[in-house]
Amino acid sequence: MKALYDLPAPAKLNLFLHINGRRPDGYHLLQSVFMLIDWCDTLHVELRSDGLLSREDLTTPLPTDDLVLRAARALQAYANAGQGAHIGVAKHVPAQAGMGGGSSDAATCLLALNRLWALNLPLGSLEQIGLTLGADVPFFLRGRNAWVEGIGEKITPIELPPARFAVLKPDAGLDTSLIFSAPDLKRSTPTAIISGFAADSVHGAYGFGHNDLQPVAQRLCPAVTEAIEWLGDQGLQARMTGSGSAVFAAMPHEAELPQSPSGWQLRQCGNMAVHPLVGWAT
Incomplete structure (x- = not known):
């Protein structure tokens, strides 16, 4: 080889x-x-x-x-x-x-x-x-x-149902260390359990919980708020992924989204059941 x-x-x-x-x-x-x-x-x-x-x-x-x-x-x-x-x-x-x-x-x-x-x-x-x-x-x-x-x-x-997502990355990025060191970061969310996540019929797999890093990220990087609001204008409920600055929203069906602001990256993505290289190491 x-x-x-x-x-x-x-x-x-x-x-x-x-x-x-x-x-x-x-x-x-x-x-x-x-x-x-x-x-x-x-x-x-x-x-x-x-x-x-x-x-x-x-x-x-x-x-x-x-x-x-x-x-x-x-x-x-x-x-x-x-x-x-x-x-x-x-x-x-x-x-x-x-x-x-x-x-x-x-x-x-x-x-x-x-x-x-x-x-x-x-x-x-x-x-x-x-x-x-x-x-x-x-x-x-x-x-x-x-x-x-x-x-x-x-x-x-865990297994997740197939779904489509709008993922939007504004031009500004975020330094993870600044978020985790912020004094106003909430660090006291009660512990959840997998069965509670799986059984949440009200919000479903793609509406459960929240992102504790998001409020600090929005303070440090206004573009995160702008991205959430931009997807909101398309009728989508968005939240930040990880430490940002990308945000995402579940899409109930295939839709044509308008062109995102200059310098931003917008993509419609599907989730994957497994990594394409799963099993390459035993």
Whole structure:
């Protein structure tokens, strides 16, 4: 095997995001449902026999030392001498959006190089590597929609009904650390349970709960409010995903949406039952 092409790295949406408290070490305790959507980056990996790692930006320029290269370096510690890779990244998922694009790229990179280098590391080992890169990476490695708790390490697979979503990313981004360090961030939402989420017939899977990060994000980034209001003008009830600045709304049916404001990214997405690379690590 010399190369693997057209490997998808799907984004995720947080259907809700509750902050239940804070540990003594400063990490926040959260609950959320992570849902895969068909807005994807694409990776290509080619074998190098000189032991070097290189990256080619096929669309949007990436930071010099991004999560893809960091993931490759972390996995290379298990590779044979001389095993390297050239990685092409076609970036489509926006950055600073709360959609997990960088973490998903890292997960796809780990799955691909584990196969390209014939390492055959089990999923649990890849998850341990992934957790050193970012809290969301293990979710993408497991490849199933999930109820997520703790600091992001407790992942329980769940099934979600098929649905369509309008996802809108304003031109402004948000720094996650600024939100989590904000003194006005609510950190006391009561703990929910999966059965309560599943049984919520009033709101359904796509109306349960709220996003505790959203009020702080709206204060720091007025474009989040503008995006929510823009979707509201289309008759859609929107909320922010993750730490933003992207917002989303469930769509009751296929609809033609007007062109979004200049510099914003608007896409109609479907959710995914499983990651396209699920099963690549046993």
